[in-house]
Amino acid sequence: MTVGSMFENGVLTIYLDGELDHHAAKKAVAYIEEKIDTHLPPEIVLDMKSLSFMDSSGIAVVLKTYRRMKEISGKVRVENVNKQPRRVLDASGVERIIKVIALTKEA
């Protein structure tokens, strides 16, 4: 998978592209934590528009991001979620603490 980012108006957007599994999670977490430390953003958006697959390792990535943002009193949103990652997020109950927005036009 590839990870990219943009920081604009206090919002750090992380673009997750490809398949987020245990193999990819370490790299993704390291990247996200480095970007958070650099910008100390009030808000972070995990953009999953190009994420075609995610398993429970992805939930751990979301939760780690949430914990790190909590330390700096920042907010977390998960956006543009495709069907399969959506089912995994639903099963995990992560929406009780993090706002998840589905992709409007699902692929």
Add this chain to the structure above:
Amino acid sequence: MTEINSIKMEFLSRSANEGFARTAMACFAAQLDPTLEELGDIKTAVSEAVTNSIVHAYPDTLGKITVRARLFDDNSMEIVVRDWGCGIEDIVRARAPMFTTGGDDRSGMGFTIMESFMDKLQVRSKPGRGTTVTMRKRILVRKSGK
């Protein structure tokens, strides 16, 4: 219920093989004409089971993992993921949501996802001997002409 096809694959517990295992299983399952959602469920469940073996069964070593799959004439699929690693001490606890021995790198949702995405999940394990995860899913037969 008669078996109509089967495959077996064996690979090392390298994390790069997680993607290979779930994609191979999805390709094999395609013979049952599943929907994209059913295919996604199978991919996810296989990914969870194989990741468990890689992360928990062989934490500091490289070991052997086999994945066997069988297709049946009632349009169902059985997937068996097996390792010869350290095994699970307490299966009931391991299957509970949010329980993990993997720290905050792991969500503890692996078995919960396998359970909710497949129709049936059986876990057999002996500490020091290994773990066998058997999953079953029936693929809905859709009317032809679609």
